[in-house]
Amino acid sequence: MGEDTVVAHTEERKGTSVNKSELIDQIADEADLSKAAAGRALDATIGAVSKALKKGGTVTLVGFGTFYVGKRAARTGRNPRTGAAIKIKSAKVPKFRAGKALKDTVN
Structure with a gap:
């Protein structure tokens, strides 16, 4: 991948990323809430999803x-410095499967 390709991908994504404070601003505007209330609502939502996943459940x-x-x-993985083989333990990982309406919106 050449330098031009990397720049093109970076510019392509520029402006489409939303950080937490920007998301809070959007929630506050659309739900007619204060930014503080929108922030608490977002934190509560993230906390509820995290708690459910920690218990092994799902959130739909x-x-x-x-x-x-x-x-x-x-x-089995490799240590990038030495090239030596290392054992990587099994792990639980959070995942997300998009719903039909979200898929349709993106396409």
Whole structure:
């Protein structure tokens, strides 16, 4: 991948990324809430999703998608410095599966 390609990808993504404070601003505007209330609502939502996943459950938001816990199998990796083989333990990882309405919006 050449330098021009990297610049093109960076410019392509520029402006489409939203950080937490920008998301709070959008929530506050669309739901007619104060920024503080929107921030608390977002934090509560993230906390509820995290708590459900920690218990091994799933969170389904119809039309948006499903958050769930996936399993990553144990595997053998390589130390990038030495090239030596290392064992990587199995792990639980959070995953997200987009719903039909979200997929349709993106396409």
